[in-house]
Amino acid sequence: MLVIRGRRLERGAAVVDFVLVLVVLVPLFLGIVQVGLVLLVRNTLAAAASEGARYAATRDADLAQGAARTREQIAGALTGRFAEDVAVRRTAVDGAPGVEVVVHARVPALGLGGPAVELTVSGHAVEEQP
Numbered sequence: 001m002l003v004i005r006g007r008r009l010e011r012g013a014a015v016v017d018f019v020l021v022l023v024v025l026v027p028l029f030l031g032i033v034q035v036g037l038v039l040l041v042r043n044t045l046a047a048a049a050s051e052g053a054r055y056a057a058t059r060d061a062d063l064a065q066g067a068a069r070t071r072e073q074i075a076g077a078l079t080g081r082f083a084e085d086v087a088v089r090r091t092a093v094d095g096a097p098g099v100e101v102v103v104h105a106r107v108p109a110l111g112l113g114g115p116a117v118e119l120t121v122s123g124h125a126v127e128e129q130p
Contacts (some may be wrong), residue, residue, distance in 0.1 A: 007081075056099040
């Protein structure tokens with residue numbers, strides 16, 4: 001430490017403070033971005049599953065068309081790799097005949113790979129009756 005006329009010069013202290021603050025803020029910021037990414041993908045998959053179920057529940061469509069519609073919605077909003085595991089089946093929705101679309105996907109950490117978050121979402125729709 002250099003002392004000039006009773007005052008200490010603290011050269012480099014701002015750099016040290018900046019680094020110490022970054023050590024805390026960067027992981028916090030990246031964590032918030034990761035949560036936002038996972039929520040975006042989850043909401044998009046849920047919307048696509050619901051759209052596919054509604055499409056498959058119409059009189060003129062079958063289950064394969066509902067799965068294709070779901071994959072198309074996912075690929076249009078995100079990327080096709082999230083649309084690889086789509087399952088469609090007939091089910092009961094509050095006692096009425098219906099369709100359920102289930103989408104299972106893995107969201108990588110910050111979109112770069114590494115540990116992934118497993119997501120499973122579903123969409124339901126009541127079938128149209130003639």
